Each structure stands twice: as C-alpha cells, then as structure tokens.
Amino acid sequence: MGNSRAVKSGAFNAALLRLTISGVLLGCCTGFAQSAPLPPGTSLDETAPVKDPGPLAKAEDAIANKDYDQARSLLDPYLSAHPGDARALFDRGFLEDSQEHDEAAVGYYQKAIAADPKQFESHLALGLVLAREGKQKEAGEQLIAATELEPNPPDPAAKAQAFRALAQLDRNSDPDAAKQALLHALQISPETPDDILLTGEIAEAEGDLASAETAYRRALQQQPESSAATAGLAHVLIAQKKYSDAEPLIQAALRRDPDDPALNTQMALVLSAEGKQDASVGVLEKLHQFKPEDDSISKMLADAYAANGQPDKAAALYAQLLKSRPEDPSLLAAYGDSLVRQQHYAEALPVLQKAVALKPDDGNAWSGLAFAASQQHNYQLVLDSLSARSKYLQETPATYFLWATAYDNLHHTKQAADYYKLFLAAAKGQFPDQEWQAKHRLIALGYK
Template identity: 55%
Template sequence: MQPVRIKLLSLLVLSPLALSAPFVHAQASQLPPGTSDPDQTSAAQQSAAPQSTDGPLANIESEIEQKHFDQARTQLDQYLATHPDDARALFDRGYCDDAEDKGDQALAWYRKAVAADPKQFEAQMALGLALADQNSTDEAVKALQAAVALEPNPPNPAAKAQAYRTLARLLAKSDPDDARDALLAALKLTQETPEDTLLTASIAEAEDDPTVAEQAYRQVLKAQPEDGTAIAGLAHLLISEKKFDEATPLVHSALLRDPDDPALNAQYAALLAAQGKGDEATATLEKLHTLKPQDRQVSQMLADAYVSAGALDKADALYAALLSASPNDPDLLSARGQLLIGEQKYAEALPLFQQAVKLAPQDADAWSGVAFAASKTGNPTLELDALAARSKLAPETPATYFLWATAHDHLHHTKQAVEYYRLFLSASQGKLPDEEWQAKQRLALLSK
C-alpha cells in the first residue's frame, strides 16, 4: 500500500513576490516614516516629517528638519519630563529614533503618542508603518485605518497617500477588495507609480482576476522591460495558464541579463518542472539553493524536486537541516516524516508525526501519518487512536478504511474488521488492487 500523502510538497509554481524582501516601511525603507529621499522628486515621497510650528516645539522641530537628531532628542527628553502627555512631542521623539533605525524605541514612542492623542494623523501613520516593518500586520492595519480616517496637520496629501498605499499592501492577500479601495484612494491624492501598478496586479491575482493582473504586469514591462518583479509575476500567470511558449522567452531573456536573480531562477525552475523537464528543474533549484542556502522555501522546493527524482536521501538531508533550524515546525515534521515513510524508515517517521500532532492537533494529514507509521511498526492500538482523531477532522478515504480494518484485524476485533474491510472494498473500486486482494482474502477467512 502506498503511504498516505501528508502534504503536497511541490512549491514550484511561485507567486511573483515569493522570494522578495520582507515588507518594510514605505517606499523608501531606509528613511523614517514619510520622509523623502533628496534624490527623488515624486509626490509620494514628499516629506511628512514634523513641521515647525509657532509653539514650544518650533525650535526642536527645526533641529529635526536639519537632521540634528541628537540635539532634538536631548531637547525633547527635557520637554517631555514636564509635558509627558504632549502627543506631538512624543511623536517627534519617536521620529528621531526612527530616523536612526532604532525601530523598537521608535515604536514605543509612537504608541505613547497615539495613546496621548488618537486623533493625530502623524502618530497613527507612523505607528502603522513601524508595526508593518515588524510584521505585526493586524495591529498595523488598525493603526493605518485610523490614520486614513484623519487629516495631516498641516495638510500633506503625499503622506496620506503613503498611509493608503501601505494599507493596500498589507491587505492585498487577506482582503483584496479593501486593498483595491485603499490603492484607489491613494491614487486620488498622488500620481500612479510602477509600484502601484505591480500592487494592482497582486490584488487582481488575489481576486482571481488574471486578466487584470496580466494587463498590469505588461503595463509595467512596457515602461520598464527589465523589471524583475513584473517579469516574475507575468511568468507566474502564464505558467499557471499553461502558456509555456509565452513564459519561456520572457524568463530566459531575463536570466540572460541577471543569471543569479533568485526570483527569476525560481520561475525558471517552475517552468521547467511544468514542462516535465525534471533534471533541468533540479539543476536550477540546486543553483538557487547555493544562492540562498538559508531560504526555507527554496530548500523545500529543492527537496520536492529530489523526491520527484527519487533522491529521497538528498531530500531528507534538506529537511533535516530545516528542522535543525525550526525543530517545532509541524509542517516540516510532517514533511520529513513522509520522506522517511518513502524510505521505509517507519520507526523514525512515527515520532516525527507524533510531535507534529502535538503541535498541530487539527492537522488531519499528520494524524494520517501517525496511523500509517503505527500500522507499519506493529502498533494497532496507536493506529486506531490516530484514526479516531483524524476522523473528527476529515472524511474517511479508501486508505483510512483499510487501516481501520487491518488494525481491528490485528487486535482480533472480528466484527469491526469485517465491517471496515467491506467499507474499504466499497470505496476503493479498483484504486488499490493489492489491498483489495488482501481484504477479500481476509473477509473469506473471517467469515468462516
């Protein structure tokens, strides 16, 4: 009997941003929230820095505008000692730390500023961007939604557009409709950029609208023919639609320009695999793994390619390395357990599946792994317990009916064994011929 498949290991058809850098502040991540790059002139990058006022913070904000952050920080600390609830000063203090990449300290100040005055746009926006930078997506979305409901003081359309754009990026996968609305709101305030068009494509993909996504990618490539993200995105769409003839020259020409680009190599491997060129796909993934040896997704992709090629020992080595770095990851535990089953190392696979279900008790596939490994190691009681846990999470299959039957058979539960052998034969209908022959033989003996 073939082992119960735990999860599809193939990750070859990547989303266009699968290998991109983690989400960062805004369009200019090296700068504090909303500030401009002096070498850029687009409206979306105009300054949202603290503006000088006629109040007690005027001199301090003048220092900030001149990037004299140490002097501003010292003066702000003195001011806040006697005005601890001044929301503007708290924001300015966080801004000074943010400008010098002191993210944790800045975040704490931004929280204080919002607590002191939740109606201050600048603090809400800065808090949202800082949380997004730390991948605290849910909190970031709440802060940015609060920000876009407010108005900057003084008015700053570019800063508000930046808040809308960041909100759109955060919601692109989880809530594409709201993401689209946020992006449209940004475009009412500032001109469209190539990054906006790419985001449009990402949102369209999340809404299962490949036509709009393809149009957006092609629009970017018309203006910027060598844009790697647009190439990867368009290639992803073409591969998913099996338009290999269109995808091949696109990816190949991009690789000629940049042979070591990880995203392009991943797309090329996906293209080769989709065309049944397993050896070439594996070679490309091996190159990609050399470029990104610590990248989990790349390692899993290469492991899956090794599985397809029958090189289970190589795949197992990759999963062993991944588990060394993340020993409590239930998906990795199940994946390696499946590999060990493929190598008929059932006793080694069983504890991996058992650890996986402790960490993820709602994973029906992991319970299937426990049951199958238990059946192969002669532990029918554990096998029945695992099958009972699985049955609460997923419907039975011919394979699980057979496991129920053989476990009861080994425990001499004749009535139950006969019942499950019959259920298995009714469900299998020629899908598992070897097991069907065994079931018929056991039924004949048990019925005597």
C-alpha cells in the same frame, strides 16, 4: 505555489516603508519649520536680521541632513521643558524611526498622538512602523485614522500615501478594501508605477488572474526591468499553467538579477512543472546556498530531491527542518516517506506514526506506514493502517496486495484469498512478480 508567493510579497517591504517615511512624511512634517509665504508685492530684505528658527526647526533640519546626534541634542532638552508638545514628540519619534529603532519610535509616536489625537503625521508614521513589525490590525487602525485626518501643512501627497499604505496592508486580507483605498489615493495624486503593481497584486488576491496579468504587463511596459512586476506576472502565468510563457520571462529577469529569490523560486517551479527535474533541483540548490536559513526554500529543495529520486538528500533537509518544527505533520510524513524510500523501515515507523497521529486524514502517510509495517513484519499494523487509509483514498493494486499478504501472514485465509483476487483483477499484468506470487498463494490456500 504558495511558497513562491511568500518569497515574493511578505507583509511589508521594510526598505520601501522607510523610504516612504523619509521621502513623504518628512517632507510634510518639516513644513512646520518652513516660513510662511511672503505677502504679494513684498520682497526679502537680506539686510534685515535673521530670525532664529527655534530648536524644533533646527532639529528637523538636522534629521533631514541625517545629523541624528545634533537632532537629539536639540530635542531632548526641549522635551524636558515641554513634555506635551506633539510636534516635538513626533520629531523625536521620527528621529528614532530614521535610525530603525522601532520600539522607541513607537513610544514617541504614541505619546504624540496622546498629546494631539488629530496629528496626521504621527498616526501615519506609527501605522507604517507597526505594519513593518507585522502588527497588521494595529497598523490598520492607525492608517485608517490617518486617512481621516489632514496633514499640517496641507499635503495631498502625504494624505495619498496614507491611503496607499492602507491598500498595501489590506491587499491580501481584504482586497476590496485595498482597492477602495488605492482609488482614494489616485483621486488626490497621480498614478505611479507602484500603483499599477499594487493593482495587479490586489486583482490576484481577488482571484482575477486575467486582470492581474493585464496590470503586471502594464507595469512592465513602464518599468521593463522591474523584478517585482516580473515576479508578479510570472506568478500569474504559473497559476494559469502558462509555463512556456513564464519561462522566457523569468530567464530574462534572471539575467538582470541572478540572485533574486522570488525569480529563482519561480524558475524552479516552472522547470519542475515542465518535467525538467534536474534543472529545477539545480536552481533550488543555488537558491538554498544563497538563503540557507529560509525554511520555505529548504522545503522546496527537499521536495525536489524526493521527486528526483534522491531520498537521502531529501531526508537530510527534512530532518533539519524538523528540528525547529517537530510537530509539523507534513514534514513528518515527507521525512518518513524519504526513509521508506531508503529502506530504513524501522526508522520510518515512529516518524509516520507521529505524522498520522497529528494529521489522521493524511492518506498518503497511512500508505507509507502500511508499507513500512509490512517490511517490518508488523502485519496487524499493516491492517490498521490500511483500514485508516481507506477512509480517505481509493484502493490501488499495491494496497490490495498489502491487504492480502498481511491477512495471509496472520493466517486469515478467506480474507487473504479475497484480496489476492482483487489484486489480480486490478493489476492486469502491471506487476508480474507480485501477480505470480498471488496466483501461487491462491493455489496454496486452496483457491483457484
């Protein structure tokens, strides 16, 4: 479940943030270049000489028109002569930001803030870039600073965007703070469809699945083809195990957007939960072809192969994933299990031994290690593995049988007989071959 969410949300959608900067931030900041309103009762004399707007206004117009070379040619000479001009430094940072040169943009925004700590626009822009880079703590500091300042000229939409950006940033780590930030935004600007979607994400992060479902359904009422709202609602339905409700919703969205990774991931989860393993594997194979570099998708496909009785395919993917994460105990355990299922016991032993060394409380990995050791006739390792396993998991007929045969092969007659009896009591006819063997070994050992 966590994988699908990870595909769905991420830290900050880069495209959204760049749209935020260009759509709201540039609008508020190019106000620097706009003429003041004419006094009441006056009119514009078109015959009067036109005043030169100056290099900064010209540069801002060039940026707005995406003429970045022209903007740079105006800003660089100006900054050489006026290195402490906060407005020019912001414009220079915005120029780099518009071209996705994040490192350079950050440098100019920081210089603008140093020149004028109360400049709203640079705090907001810097916070957005840092958030895009995944630097949440630093981004939060800048966005909070922006919410405590005012745009110049006054711009409620830009101020609201600072609160919205802060809400986005906090929605998973501090959903209560995110809720408060979003409320501040709504106090000074109209609600948008993205606000409704964010409300659902915040409610989901708080564990309020009912409220999240309501918000996502409301978002879909306003934007029926929203993949993000569909994915959010589907995620909540899956979390509530409402698979029959989630499946048609996801299918309809996939007809509109067949390559959406979040929707495909959710469809695979629903199909797997409904026991449709072949169909689930098919969806994940398509997704893996679309995004072969995505480790979370590769892991899901490997797990699906394992659940679907295809350990050879699972093992190939696990081995590939381990190249970049060689110390991941869950991957090692899964890889070792897939080797055991292929009867590659000698290969499985060192893999599973490494897995339990890294994560000693993985009872299932100890189970696999005990079975592989038994097949390799390493009976002392069987006993050691079963002893470690017993700290975390209950005994089963299979583990009783492993205990018994290990003791038997080590000629510990009394212990072997005790475990054969425990096995027979637990098996109750479910394992006829092993039960026949246990009964005959008890006779051979002198126990009836």
